[in-house]
Amino acid sequence: MFYPLALLLLAVTAQASVLTLKSPRFVVSDSTGNQLRAEPYVPALVNTRASSPVKLGARENLKITFQVVDKEDEKGVQPHQTFIRFYDESTGEEGIQPVRVTPGGKAKFDLNLSKPPLYLPPTSDEPLKVSLIIGTPNYDPISAPLFDLVLPRSQPAPVHPDEAVFHPRPELQHTFRPEQKVPNKFISLVFSGIALAPWFVLLGLWSQVAPRATGLFSPSILPFIASLGAFEVLLFTYWVKLRLGDVLLYGGILGVVTVFTGRRALSSIAAKRTQ
C-alpha cells in the first residue's frame, strides 16, 4: 500500500514521467504563532517516516507545505489527486483530505485543531499514520508516508444501536433470594426435649400407681380400641404422605366401622355399670 519513494528513482526506466516534491516542510505552531516544531521533510530513500511522531495539542496548528514539480524539467505540476490520508491502524478508521494545489504546483495544507475539521477520523491513544497520495495522468503515482501524528482523544465513532447484537454480549446471571435461614438444630432438639418432658413425669408417676387394663382383650372393647388406633395411624399417614381426598375416603370407611365398634364397646361398659 505505501510504496517507498525509491520507486521514484527506479521509475526512470519507465516511460511515464516522474514527479517529485520540492522543499517539503511541515511546521507545528501554537495558537499564538510560535513555532513549536519545524522540520523539512526529506523524502527518504527507504520507507521511513519523520524521526519522531508529531504531537499536536488541542489548540495547535500543523502546516505542511511543498511544491510538486516534474523531476526532469523542474516545472510545477498541478496533480489531479493530492490527498493527505490519516489512518488509524488499530481501528481501521480513515480520513482523507484533498490539498489545494496552485497551477504552479505549490501546495499548502493547514490543520487547525482549535476548529477540528470533519475529515479527521476518531482518535484514541494510538498515533495516526499520515501519508501523502499524489496521482495524475501520465505521471507515476506517489504514495509516501509522512509521519505519525498524535492528536488528543476524540469521541469514538458513532455506533448503530443494533451493532451490539452482532457480537457476543455480556453474560447475565440472576441474583437469587438468599436461602431461608434455619435455626440451629440443637435448639430444636432442646425444645423437643422440653415438649416431651411431661412423658417422663407420667412414666415416673405410673411407676408408683400403675393403671390396670383388665378388660383390654375382651371382644366388645378391643375392636373399638383398634378403630381409635387406626384413626391415629390414618392421621399420621396423612401427615407423612397422603392427600386430603384419600384421607377422607379412608376416614369415611373407618368412621362407619368405628360407629359400630364404639356402640358395642360403650354399651358393654354401660351394661357393666348398671349391673
Place this chain on the structure above:
Amino acid sequence: MFSLRRWCLLALSLAGVLSVDAKSSTGDSVLVVVDPAQQDSYSIFFNGLKDQGYELTFRSPKVEKPVIIEDNVSNFAHVILLAPEARNLGKDITPQSIVELLSLKTNVVVALPTKQSPLHALAAEFSLILPPPGSPLISYSPKRDTPSTLIPISVEDHSSPVLTKHIRPVWFSGIPQALGNNPLLIPILRAPAESFASEVAVTSGSAEALVDAAEKGGEGLWAGSSLSAVTGFQATNGARITFVGGAEVFSDELAQKEAEQYVQSGNIDFVKEVAAWTFQENLVLRIEKVEHHLVNGTEPKETYTINDNVEFSTYISKWNPAKGEWQPYSGLKDLQLEFTMLDPFVRTALPPVKGAPGKYSTSFRVPDRHGVFKFVINHKRKGWSFLESSTTVPVVPPRHDGYPRFLSAAWPYYAGAISTSVAFFLFSTIWLAGEARDSKKGKAAKSE
C-alpha cells in the same frame, strides 16, 4: 492469434469453473437481466453458474417477460441485474419491486451503473451513499498501463467473511459505495486507499473541483479504503442482496487478464464467491430443533417451577453446497441463550456438546421470579444467516406441597402433636379397658 500463455490461462479458467458443483439452499432458478448483445461477454460467469446446477433464464432489459413477481409470489429464486447501461429495466423492475423481491426471500445481485439510474435510489434504501453520476472509481496507483478507471484490487484473506478462500487480485471498474451506519451491510471488497471517485476526463479544474467538493462538507469526497467496491446486505428475513460497483467485474475479458506478472486475475473466483454467498450457498445456517427439560428428565414440562434446574439444547445445521444437504454444524463458538421476561434474566453461553454433532446445550437455574419466560436464541454475525428462535414457557411458584416439609425447626411441634395423639390413645385405652368403679354407694349417699 492467442499466445501460449493466453491458452494456458483460458484452460485454467475453464478448469476452475468446471471443478466444483455447488448448490443453493433456496432454489436453482435464476433470472439474468442482461443486454443480449453483451451476454456473450459474461460467458465464463454464466457457464460457471450453469455447471453448478443453476437454471438461467435470460431477459433483455427492453422486454417485459418473464415477469419477476406474479400474484405476490416470486417466479425465481435468484435475480441478477447485469444491465447497467439500460435506462430502465422494465416496468416490473423498480426499486420498490426489488425490495419486495427481498421480502419474498429472493436473492439479488445488482450491478450499479455509473450514470444516473433508478438503481441509485435502490442503493440508498440499503444505506449506501453513491457518488454523483459520472464519477467512477479512479486510482493512479499501482503504476500500470490500463486506464485509471480499471483498478486491480488485492484481496486480503479474511478481509470479509463472505470470501471463504484466497482470492488473487481482482480487476475492478465501476463506482464505489460509501457505507452508511447500518450493521446489516457487509463490505465484500474494499476500495484501495489511494482510490477516489471523480470524473474521468481530467481538466485543469479537476483538482480544484475535488478540493471544493471536500470542503462543501457532508459526503463531498468519495475516497480511500472506507469505500466499498462490492457490498453485500443481508435483510432481517435472510434474503441477501449484493451491490457490485460495475458489471465489468463479471466480464470474460477481465477474468482472463493478468493481475500481476503471470498471475491470472481472481475475478472468476471472486464472482463465484459473491454468487455463492448471495444465492445462499455459503454461510447459511438454520436451527433444526429446540429442546428443554429438567436436568434429570427427558420430556419437556408444560410449566417450570422457580429454582428448577433446566437443561436447554438446540440442534444447528449448516448448508453444505457441495453435497446439497443440511449437515449438523458444531462450529459456532459464541452462541448464547437468553431466558427472558421483558428483559433477559439469564444470558449464558451455549457450547457445543462433544460427541453430538450440531448439538449445543447448557443448563441453568430458573430465576425465582414467576411469570411467562422465553428461551431466546438471537445469533447474528456479519455474513452468516441470522439464527432466531423463541420458546415460551410459563414459570410458576411452587404449589402448596412444593415447599420443603419436615423442617428441623418444627421438631418441637411434631413432638407435641404426636405426644397428644399418643396420650389420647393411651387414655382412651385405659379408660375403656379399666374396670368400672363401684359407684352405687355414692349414688345412694347423694339421694338421701
